[in-house]
Amino acid sequence: MSDANKELLHEFILESNEGLQVINDKLAQYSKNPTSMEDFNGIYRAIHTIKGGARFMKLPELEALTHSIESVLDLIREGVLTYSSSFNDLILVGVDYIQAHIQSLENFGVEATIDTSILRSEILSFATSSAKSEKSSKTNAVETSFSGNFEAEDHTASSSEIVENNQIAEEVGEISTAATAVLQATPNEKQNAEKAIADTVVRVNVNLLDKIMNVVGELVLTRNQIVQLASAQETGDLIRLSTQLNSITSELQTDIMTTRMQPIGSILNRFERIVRDMARELDKKINLKIEGKDTELDKTLLEAIKDPLTHMVRNAVDHGMETIQERIKAGKPEEGNVTIRAYHEGGQVTIEISDDGRGIDKQRILAKAEEKGLIRPDEAARMADKEIYNLVFLPGFSTAAKVTNISGRGVGMDVVKTNIEKIGGHIEILTELGKGSVFKMRIPLTLAIIPALIVSSGEESFAIPQINLVELVRLEGDKLLQIEKIKDSEFFRLRGNIIPLARLSNTLDLPRVETEQESLNIVILNADGAMFGLIVDQILDTQEIVVKPLGKQIKNIGIYAGATIMGDGHVALILDVQGLANKCSLERGSGSKKTASGSEAVHQSQDLQEILLFSLSSKGLFAVPLSMITRLEEFDKNSVDYTSMSPITKYRDQPMPLLFLDEALGLSVGASKELPDIIPTFVISIDNLNYGFVVDKIIDVTATNFDLKKSGVEGACIIGTLFVNEKAVSIIDMYDLADKLKLGLRKKTYEITQGKRPTALVVEDTPMFRTLAVNIMREIGFDVLVATNGKEGIDILTQRYKDVQVIISDIEMPIMNGYEFVEILKSRNEYKNIPIIAVTSRYSEADIAKGKSAGFDTYLEKFKKEEIINAVQKHLGRGLS
Amino acid sequence: MSTQFCTFKVGSNLFGIPVLDAQEVIMPIPVTKVPLADARTRGLINLRGQIVTLLGLREIFGMKQEDSLKYMNVVVRADDALFALVVDEINDVLDVEDSNFESTPSTVSPDLRPFVSGIYKLSGELLIILDLNKLLNF
Helix, strand or coil, rough: CCCHHHHHHHHHHHHHHHHHHHHHHHHHHHCCCCHHHHHHHHHHHEEEHHHHHHHHEEEEEEEHHHHHHHHHHHHHHCCCCCHHHHEEEEHHHHHHHHHHHHHHHHHHCCCCCCCCCHHHHHHHHHHHHHHHHHHCHHHHHHHHHHHCCCCCCCHHHCCCCCHHHHHHHHHHHHHHHHHHHHHHHHHHHHCCCCCCHHHHCCCHHHHHHHHHHHHHHHHHHHHHHHHHHHCCCCCCCHHHHHHHHHHHHHHHHHHHHHHHEECCHHCCCCHHHHHHHHHHHHHEEEEEECCCCCEEHHHHHHHHHHHHHHHHHHHHHHHHHCHHHHHHHCCCCCCEEEEEEEEEEECCEEEEEECCCCCCCCHHHHHHHCCCCCCCCHHHHCCCCHHHHHHHHHHCCCCCCCCCCCCCCCCHHHHHHHHHHHHEEEEEEEEEEECCEEEEEECCCCCEEEEEEEECCCCCCEEEEHHEEEEEEEEEHHHHEEEEEEEEEEEECCCCCEEEEEEEEHHHHCCCCCCCCECCCCCCEEECEEEEEEEEEEEEEEEEEECCCCCCHHHHHEEEEEEEEEECCCCCEEEEEHHHHHHHHHCCCCHHHCCCCCCCCCCCCCCCCCCCCCCCCCEEEEEEEEEHHEEEEEEEEEHHCCCCCCEEEEEEEEEEEEEEEHHHHCCCCCCCCCCCEEEEEEEEEEECEEEEECCCCEEEEEECCCCCCCCCCCCCEEEEEEEEEEEEEEECCHHHHHHHCCCCCCCCCCCCCEEEECCEEEEEEEEEEEEHHHHHHHHCCCEEEEEHHHEEEEHHHHHHHHCEEEEECCCCCCCCCHHHHHHHHHHCCCCCCCCEEEECCCCCHHHHHHHHHHCCEEECCCCCHHHHHHHHHHHCCCCCC | EEEEEEEEEEEEEEEEEEEHHEEEEEEECEECCCCCCCEEEEEEEEEEEEEEEEEEHHHHHCCCCCCCCCCCEEEEEEECCEEEEEECEEEEEEEHHHHECCCCCCCCCCCCCCHHHEEEEECCCCEEEEHHHHHCCC
């Protein structure tokens, strides 16, 4: 037996022994109180689990045996049979047989050589006769239940016999003695056999692990205090000992955390075999992809999700995936895909099980729910899609036309949901009929000791998880001027990027201490890719803190991730950086961020981009994408010098030309420009040269999804018009303008070989960005083909792939998004060598990784012309094909 | 048959919760306020290493708030979280006859009604029984 199999068998034995323990206990309770469904369900689940394991481990005898027992339990559950003492005895005998098998497995690695077929037929007869004697009309149910999905030859012979109850009792008694004999026969051999596998592992009660974690948490806090006190002392000994205490505690902490944190791969690996076997059995072709095996999870949580995951994977293969024929008929590739993806996101672990199978049929769900009396017809009409899909989580629901052995009988999605919610998690279903489904589980990481930065604002201290921390900035004296203010919003430039700022005391409505600001502390944070700076009063310390969960009322505020107890005993709140970011951006932007339904949290699921709003001397509002702007400045009139060409000012020790934007756009009427005292300007960098564009007044920074209402006029350098707060704003095409003004260095163009310009494909749904990308490519000498989404991109490629040298693609697009597009590209020989560059506003580390693994050759942030040109050059630099 | 209630005063009213639901009663200890929280959530306290959410009954019942340092905390448990109800003063544990239980009369203020499961008539005053579930899930 291979090592991997040995390990699996070992696990199975441990689990089954536990299960047998449970059965024995619960059976004892149940026999005293036969109305207790809780005990009954415990017995049922234990048998079911052993059966599933037996099937997986290819133990036919054990599987058949447990199947029989389960069938009887089913009848009891459905009310076809009622509990009786004969039933009890029968189950006990069955359990003995199960035990015999398990012991044999433990000692010899194979099932026991006892013949369980007699017992099984007895069980069937018992069930049948009891059903008949209870005048139940459901004897059909009995037979169907027993035949299940495998050979029922053993059973059919005796199914027509009606055996008296007491005769059964006698026979059961005989079998029972036989079973005991078998069990007693083994002790001698046991001594010669391998030492029982169970001894190499210690099963620890989860509560004990929790307690140890808490104690270690307290130790960490005390250690912190001692180290602090000791460092103030002069005594060498004390310092030496406290240092020792420090390292010992750290090691203990790491070890405890290690015992608890395990990579999720340890439970995901088993699915490869499960899916392979199931697919073979069901005559389906399935490719299983597992991503994120290294994602770590606390052990207790791992244990808790093992069963739900197994159930969902089986579901996906069994019910979600079509047969080969069905897929061919639907025009899908023969091989279906099931993907299990695990990743950390926003302080939670997300596990997705997705398939490209048949998806969930809303109508069938509604029909089934109505049939089972779970909803009324009038309710059905009013339900939103999400509510309909959530019906599968109701107890008593199962849409399988035939309940198979594979995904189980009613140990269903309701149990999955309950188990997940018990650990504080959340599950949702996303599906598209004909295309596939995604089951998304989110599990919070509330058990943790995390490193955090302690800050204070007002008179309160707060903890910020270090994982969100980018850097700390302290501004004093002159440097304070680096903070730029637009209307009521403050910004800060961090190495070329403009970062929005928020004052913690404002956001939290804390009493503000009005002092002269001599210095500012800014904590630069990363909220899932979006950076922002938090201005706090004081930066105190980095500490390891124990995260404790918050009650519902406080959790709902959305900006706190938990609470912790500080070294001095007082409670400090832990900030939820994502929640904070959402709150701040809502307050900052002007109205255009609220969606039609007025819902809050803006997560960058659309291409929301920030624009700088300003006015020029002519009437009307103008804007430029903020990402293009290097800096906002207000130059003093006196700092401007005049040369023969244009006004120049000094910007970072270099002379920088100033251009009047309205003149450049041809909007002013040529009257001589009297410079105002303060000159509002935005600086743009072109080919590494800085240019300052003077405007009339800088108004605001806001976010928009670039829903252009009117497209621009060619040559006027206006990309289009959109509405911000009901006002029309013209978006300026700065690249076009820069071209017109002949700014920057000589343009690079591509060698035109054989008189033919090379061709590029731009795939982008937002008109403005499409135009920008097209213009850039044209500028460097390409002919450009255009697609508004991935599907169109594929259509164009099928005809023109021979010509296309490079592809620029967005990610967020309707119909077919960038990920899907690039995956198809890389899977086809004709297209896979065409370099494809992603240009998107989704720019967190996770997004970049995702993009690269999906197949993008380069992954760029919107919208940096230089970078795009460099990337194109890089990929085609070797020459045109 | 009788039931025991842990009783306490908020304003001029006498309230009670089943004694088994009350984990303990503690004197005021330092409270960490939660910025942006509803006024009814008065803050968080550290109870032997556990974080307990303080709920102000005066605030929940719409009574005038007093910034007094004279109050008591009645610690109760709901699911996995600990809460402390801030009350004016603690009274005795009372043993009342089940037969004296009555449904909430109209004299009980509408601000209190959503949280009341019923009353007991004691000699001289009304003992208003609170529904802990409703109270902790406002």
